[in-house]
Amino acid sequence: MTNSQGNGQQADxxxxxxxxxxxxxxxxxxxxRLWDAEGKTYLDFMSGLAVTNLGHAPKQVRDRLxxxxxxxxxxxxxxxxxxxxxxxxxxxKHSCADAVFFxxxxxxxxxxAIKLARRYQNLIAKTGRTEIITFHQSFHGRTLAxxxxxxxxxxxxxxxxxxxxxxxxxxxxxxxxxxxxxxxTGAIMxxxxxAEGGINMLNPDFAEQxxxxxxxxxxxxxxxxxxxxxxxxxxxxxxxxxxxxxDIITSAKGLGSGFPVGAxxxxxxxxxxxxxxxxxxxxxxxxxAMAAVIGTxxxxxxxxxxxxxxxxxxxxxxxxxxxxxxxxxxKEIRGMGLLIGIECDMxxxxxxxxxxxxxxxFVTAGPNVIRLLPNLKVTKEExxxxxxxxxHVLQQAEVTA
Ligand SMILES: *Cc1c(COP(=O)(O)O)cnc(C)c1O
Numbered sequence: 001m002t003n004s005q006g007n008g009q010q011a012d013x014x015x016x017x018x019x020x021x022x023x024x025x026x027x028x029x030x031x032x033r034l035w036d037a038e039g040k041t042y043l044d045f046m047s048g049l050a051v052t053n054l055g056h057a058p059k060q061v062r063d064r065l066x067x068x069x070x071x072x073x074x075x076x077x078x079x080x081x082x083x084x085x086x087x088x089x090x091x092x093k094h095s096c097a098d099a100v101f102f103x104x105x106x107x108x109x110x111x112x113a114i115k116l117a118r119r120y121q122n123l124i125a126k127t128g129r130t131e132i133i134t135f136h137q138s139f140h141g142r143t144l145a146x147x148x149x150x151x152x153x154x155x156x157x158x159x160x161x162x163x164x165x166x167x168x169x170x171x172x173x174x175x176x177x178x179x180x181x182x183x184x185t186g187a188i189m190x191x192x193x194x195a196e197g198g199i200n201m202l203n204p205d206f207a208e209q210x211x212x213x214x215x216x217x218x219x220x221x222x223x224x225x226x227x228x229x230x231x232x233x234x235x236x237x238x239x240x241x242x243x244x245x246x247d248i249i250t251s252a253k254g255l256g257s258g259f260p261v262g263a264x265x266x267x268x269x270x271x272x273x274x275x276x277x278x279x280x281x282x283x284x285x286x287x288x289a290m291a292a293v294i295g296t297x298x299x300x301x302x303x304x305x306x307x308x309x310x311x312x313x314x315x316x317x318x319x320x321x322x323x324x325x326x327x328x329x330x331k332e333i334r335g336m337g338l339l340i341g342i343e344c345d346m347x348x349x350x351x352x353x354x355x356x357x358x359x360x361x362f363v364t365a366g367p368n369v370i371r372l373l374p375n376l377k378v379t380k381e382e383x384x385x386x387x388x389x390x391x392h393v394l395q396q397a398e399v400t401a
Contacts, residue, residue: 022356029056032375032382034361045362045374045386050195050227050339053254054299055375061257061295068291075287077280083290090297094236096245097265101274102285102293106226106252107141109262112279113189113248114145116266117220118165120273121186127218129186135171137197138190140224149189152197171197172206181217187247188214189222192238192336196227198366199334199341207242220247220270226262227339230254231300231376234310234337241336257299259292261285305376306337312378313337319387329398331368338378342370344394346401351393360389 026042028035032055034042047053054061068083075081088100101112118130134140138151147155148162151171156162167185169176171194188210194200214221223246228238232254239246247270252262283289300306317340320333324342331343344351347367355362365371370390374382 031055064291064295098268109250112264131184139196187220231306256292
């Protein structure tokens with residue numbers, strides 16, 4: 001695209017310059033492939049940031065959406081919405097939760113989780129313990145409460161005054177966690193893999209420590225599965241890898257295969273904390289959004305996509321280790337299922353641009369980490385193709401460093 005400024009924004013744009021955009025406009029997608037306005041094709045190892053987990057335009061979801069488009073788009077949550085019940089039953093079936101609240105994004109799901117935890121501690125458990133512990137490098141969203149929960153200063157810059165009620169602890173630091181728990185603490189909120197924060201994996205012994213703390217002090221465990229959920233890490237939800245049974249789980253990105261929808265899932269004891277009138281959303285759980293969710297969940301069941309992510313993730317990891325592991329630019333390759341980070345000893349923005357030029361799309365996780373998020377139906381051939389481009393791009397970076 002021409003006429004673009006240094007920040008990736010077109011000079012005559014009518015949009016806020018909130019995103020440093022790549023100089024590409026994508027116009028069509030099918031499976032793992034994307035096409036730009038000039039007809040160039042790309043292999044998509046980003047999936048719209050872990051959203052299009054079934055690939056682009058998956059038929060099962062498309063067919064349900066089209067049928068719903070011809071029937072009913074929106075009513076209001078003042079009516080029963082049978083599709084919401086059906087979608088919730090499916091989510092409950094595949095998680096440790098008993099009740100679901102539908103919203104429209106990850107931030108909204110986390111916002112609901114924060115509200116529910118406070119309300120439970122205030123009105124049901126009547127402990128008054130409302131402070132929530134979150135972790136350095138975490139990411140929980142862009143609303144005022146969720147950016148405050150986020151353990152990264154850059155997300156908060158200029159947005160003061162921020163809400164109170166959060167305390168931050170270094171990730172995987174047991175001593176610091178123990179020291180941070182007070183009479184005020186009511187919940188611990190975390191990601192199983194800090195994705196935006198650099199693909200930082202939760203240590204199993206830290207997970208154990210968290211469970212112990214929750215049991216000992218009556219804390220609620222909130223797991224943000226907005227990016228790690230929906231099969232991404234090789235399980236329906238990433239906390240299953242750790243044997244955790246969270247009180248609250250949040251989901252969004254992959255939940256509607258690209259249709260905007262979020263959900264907060266919680267254990268039965270929390271159900272009564274959100275009575276009529278306590279929380280709501282005009283668009284939360286419309287028949288249209290629920291068609292996307294049901295289509296997505298049924299496709300996951302039918303095609304065993306979590307298992308597939310596990311299998312393909314192992315293959316991708318093995319190929320990356322064997323073909324990239326020895327390069328001097330590569331510090332570490334880590335991840336879970338099809339959420340994989342390649343940490344380099346230099347900024348990776350140049351590699352990202354070179355890969356785009358070569359027809360491979362991925363995203364970063366912080367300045368030095370390449371983040372790979374192929375869809376869960378990715379083939380071995382597509383993985384081979386991506387690894388080949390990565391080898392080329394990283395070798396070039398090594399030569400020019
Ligand atoms: C993307 C993300 C969010 C925010 O989701 P939005 O839909 O952008 O509001 C929250 N938590 C995690 C872990 C995420 O990856």
